[in-house]
Amino acid sequence: MKQEENLHSLFITIILILLGLISPSNGFDDSIRKSPNEMLYSVLTVIVSSVIVFLIWKAIEKLKKVSEIN
Numbered sequence: 001m002k003q004e005e006n007l008h009s010l011f012i013t014i015i016l017i018l019l020g021l022i023s024p025s026n027g028f029d030d031s032i033r034k035s036p037n038e039m040l041y042s043v044l045t046v047i048v049s050s051v052i053v054f055l056i057w058k059a060i061e062k063l064k065k066v067s068e069i070n
Contacts, residue, residue, distance in 0.1 A: 011054060018046045 034042075 007057075011050070015046070015050050018050075019043065
């Protein structure tokens with residue numbers, strides 16, 4: 001269970017870092033100009049891809065457990 005908690009923390013950290021990269025501000029005075037639609041598309045892309053990776057990861061773990069039982 002401890003390993004699964006660590007993976008969840010890692011997964012959340014990666015999502016937050018990616019969302020920070022999408023931010024309309026780059027930390028300097030010369031902000032990046034993005035329309036709300038571009039930002040929404042970027043966020044949805046990150047969320048969907050993260051969910052897909054998470055589901056694939058879970059499927060792989062499930063297959064490993066099944067193979068250990070057999």
